[in-house]
Amino acid sequence: MIIIIGAGLSGLLTAYRLKKVGIPFKILEARDRIGGRIHTVFGTNETPMEMGATWFGNQHRHLKALLEELGIEYFEQYMDRTVYYQASPTSPTELVQIPSQAPSYRIYGGSSNLINTLCQKLDKNDIILNQSVTEIKFLSDSVQVIADQIFEGSQVVLAIPPKLWAKRILFEPNLPADLIQIAEQTHTWMEDSIKIALTYKEAFWQVEGQTGTLFSNAGPITEFYDHCNSERTKFALCGFINSSYKQLGDAERRALVIAQIKSVFGPKAEDFMDYQECVWSMEELTFEASDIPHYPHQNNGNQFFRQSFFEDKLVLSSSESASESPGYMDGAVCSADLVAKKIIALNLKSIE
Numbered sequence: 001m002i003i004i005i006g007a008g009l010s011g012l013l014t015a016y017r018l019k020k021v022g023i024p025f026k027i028l029e030a031r032d033r034i035g036g037r038i039h040t041v042f043g044t045n046e047t048p049m050e051m052g053a054t055w056f057g058n059q060h061r062h063l064k065a066l067l068e069e070l071g072i073e074y075f076e077q078y079m080d081r082t083v084y085y086q087a088s089p090t091s092p093t094e095l096v097q098i099p100s101q102a103p104s105y106r107i108y109g110g111s112s113n114l115i116n117t118l119c120q121k122l123d124k125n126d127i128i129l130n131q132s133v134t135e136i137k138f139l140s141d142s143v144q145v146i147a148d149q150i151f152e153g154s155q156v157v158l159a160i161p162p163k164l165w166a167k168r169i170l171f172e173p174n175l176p177a178d179l180i181q182i183a184e185q186t187h188t189w190m191e192d193s194i195k196i197a198l199t200y201k202e203a204f205w206q207v208e209g210q211t212g213t214l215f216s217n218a219g220p221i222t223e224f225y226d227h228c229n230s231e232r233t234k235f236a237l238c239g240f241i242n243s244s245y246k247q248l249g250d251a252e253r254r255a256l257v258i259a260q261i262k263s264v265f266g267p268k269a270e271d272f273m274d275y276q277e278c279v280w281s282m283e284e285l286t287f288e289a290s291d292i293p294h295y296p297h298q299n300n301g302n303q304f305f306r307q308s309f310f311e312d313k314l315v316l317s318s319s320e321s322a323s324e325s326p327g328y329m330d331g332a333v334c335s336a337d338l339v340a341k342k343i344i345a346l347n348l349k350s351i352e
Helices: 010-018 061-069 110-122 160-166 177-184 241-247 248-267 329-351
Strands: 002-005 025-028 041-042 046-051 075-077 082-086 094-097 104-107 135-138 143-146 150-153 154-159 171-172 196-202 214-216 222-225 235-241 274-280 314-316
Touching: 002 046, 002 150, 002 314, 010 025, 010 110, 010 329, 046 135, 046 196, 046 235, 061 110, 061 177, 061 329, 154 196, 154 329, 196 241, 196 329, 214 248, 214 329, 222 248, 248 274, 314 329
Parallel strands: 002 025, 002 154, 082 214, 135 171, 154 314
Antiparallel strands: 041 046, 075 104, 082 094, 135 143, 143 150, 196 235, 196 274, 214 222, 222 235
16 A cells, blocks of 8 residues: 555645556545645635635646646636736836736636545545654555554655655654755745735726736735636635735734735725635645745755655655656646656566
């Protein structure tokens, strides 16, 4: 049996690939939900709001191929050529023209549609939630994983960010010191992000001939986009807050956000139905403090992560470990596909 730690995109896809060829597995997830850093919440009228991974582009071929394989549709992000821009806290908001951009896309029904579709293809008993792994022991002919329960298998897949397993899991025998050092110095995708979304009864900005896009150097919002669904029957704005605002309390941060959107979009911006935010640095099952500040995507895609360890009993699968598009959904897919192929080949070899 293969033990997969983490029920995010990489872990679930690895499991799906294994199930298709009949290799047994269990997924252990520390959270009480699946998806990891893909997290769609639904507001009034079931309007989807993305609190995690959202956009992808034409260059993300692994993700696009998976969506096609699973029959999941996607649509182009609605984007105006004219946008609101705030150059500095002391500068007025102005309308500016931006160059034509390469299209970005969103998953039909929300990013979690991909997660839920993969989950539905697995047996529910093969995903065990609320299991925080604390120790992994590599025995002569098996692997023992210690969480709230004890699990034993032939191989283990670490499908969580490297910094998490490097700092939170005890390995016996120890992992190579240089691997631990690199993992501890690997930036975790999304860890610094604050996502925000507001839903509305109508796309007031469109009705009034306004743009739904804002770029700001003033803050707290730094980027804001039209987040209506593909049919444009459910209406929202969604984007990012400057990560320094994590120091504020929820109420203070919310008040500053509302003041900013009123000043940019006018009084109708305050007439929202739902206000939702996610401060990823407060998500203890995603965020782990770094001893030294990391730059974005630091060590993402490091070739060391694509090795296997302890006579192939340990393999690594996460967005950060991917050989292509590390630190994105596409990377999580790429990593899962490579790891699944490796496990399948090893299992076929053992049968021979």
